[in-house]
Amino acid sequence: xxxxxxxxxxTRSYDGGxxxxxxxxxxxxxxxxAPMVHWVVEQLRQEAQTQAxxxxxxxxxxxxxxxxxxxxxxxxxELERYGIIERDLPRADA
Numbered sequence: 001x002x003x004x005x006x007x008x009x010x011t012r013s014y015d016g017g018x019x020x021x022x023x024x025x026x027x028x029x030x031x032x033x034a035p036m037v038h039w040v041v042e043q044l045r046q047e048a049q050t051q052a053x054x055x056x057x058x059x060x061x062x063x064x065x066x067x068x069x070x071x072x073x074x075x076x077x078e079l080e081r082y083g084i085i086e087r088d089l090p091r092a093d094a
Contacts (some may be wrong), residue, residue, distance in 0.1 A: 004048035
C-alpha cells in the first residue's frame with residue numbers, strides 16, 4: 001500500500017524551525033505540525049511511497065529504529081486524519 005498526497009500542488013508549508021505550519025487545501029485549515037510530519041509531506045510530494053520506503057529514508061540518519069517507526073506511524077496517521085494524505089492501493093491491472 002502506498003501513501004500519496006491528496007493535493008500536492010496546493011499543499012503548502014512554512015518551516016519555522018521547531019514547528020511547521022501546514023496549509024490543508026482539502027479543509028482550508030492550517031495545522032501546526034512537527035518537523036517529522038513536514039518531512040513526510042515533502043517525501044510524498046516527490047512521489048507516492050510505502051511506509052517501508054519512508055522508514056528506509058529515515059534510517060539513514062542512524063537514529064533508534066523503533067522510535068523512528070513510532071514517529072513515522074504517528075505522522076502518517078496525523079496526515080491521514082487531516083485528509084492531506086490517503087492510502088493508494090495498487091491496482092490489479094497495473
